[in-house]
Structures are given as structure tokens and as C-alpha cells.
Amino acid sequence: MLEIIKKTLRTGCQTIKYPQVPDIAPEGFRGKPEFAAEKCTYCGNCIKVCPPGVIWLCEQKGEKRLSLSCCGCIFCGRCEEVCTAGAIKLTLEYELCAKKKEDLLSSIRSKS
Numbered sequence: 598m599l600e601i602i603k604k605t606l607r608t609g610c611q612t613i614k615y616p617q618v619p620d621i622a623p624e625g626f627r628g629k630p631e632f633a634a635e636k637c638t639y640c641g642n643c644i645k646v647c648p649p650g651v652i653w654l655c656e657q658k659g660e661k662r663l664s665l666s667c668c669g670c671i672f673c674g675r676c677e678e679v680c681t682a683g684a685i686k687l688t689l690e691y692e693l694c695a696k697k698k699e700d701l702l703s704s705i706r707s708k709s
Contacts, residue, residue, distance in 0.1 A: 622689040627672045629690040630665060634705035636684035637663060643676035643685055652676060661707040667693050668701050 613620055622628060639661045644652050651669040655662045665676075677685045695701050 622691055626689055626691070627674045628688045629667060629672070629693060630670065630676055630685055631688050632663060632665065632703065632705045633684045633686070636682045637705055637707075638682045638684070639663060639707055640681070642679040642681070646675040646679050648673060648675065662704050664702060664704040666698070666702050668698050 639654065641654055643663075644654055649669040649671055651666045653664055655664065672687070674687055677687050693701060
């Protein structure tokens with residue numbers, strides 16, 4: 598038992614200082630998807646390829662709304678791959694905590 602304590606004390610602290618010091622996601626990390634409203638053509642390709650089906654399109658009074666729920670998103674990046682307009686980008690954001698599901702919902706609207 599004493600040997601284990603000695604070895605532990607010699608090794609020192611090996612963990613990062615998270616959350617006091619933010620951890621930077623590595624290059625190529627697939628984080629939260631973000632929409633760019635000005636680029637979106639509302640073609641629906643992202644909806645078709647989304648495995649968990651958390652992207653949907655609604656039309657009301659001639660206005661289109663594209664929505665994404667990060668509650669079920671598996672961050673696979675398929676939506677970004679098929680978006681020919683470049684309207685969806687995966688960010689490095691990974692701290693996605695909220696008290697309500699509605700807080701994890703993002704939407705963009707078409708300009709009428």
C-alpha cells in the first residue's frame with residue numbers, strides 16, 4: 598500500500614484543469630452544427646441524410662423554417678457533407694448542456 602502512495606506522489610497530477618481552463622477541441626472534431634441563414638436554399642438534402650431525423654423543415658404562411666434539435670444529434674457530419682450551399686458547418690462547440698430541450702433547438706427562417 599505504501600508503494601502505491603509513493604508512486605502516486607512521484608507521478609503528480611496528470612489531469613487537465615477543466616472546467617476552470619477550457620479544453621480546446623482537436624482539429625477535425627465534429628461539434629454542434631450551425632446554420633447560416635443567408636446561404637441556405639432550403640433544398641432539404643440535410644433532412645434526407647440525417648440518421649436520427651433531428652432536422653426538419655416547416656412551412657407556414659409562405660415562410661420556411663429549418664430546425665435542428667441537438668438533443669438527438671449524433672454529430673455525424675452528414676448534413677454538412679451534403680449541403681451544397683455550405684449553409685451547415687460543424688463547430689468545435691461541445692459543451693451542450695441545458696435545463697430545457699427547447700434550449701437545444703436552433704432554427705433559421707427564409708426571408709419572405
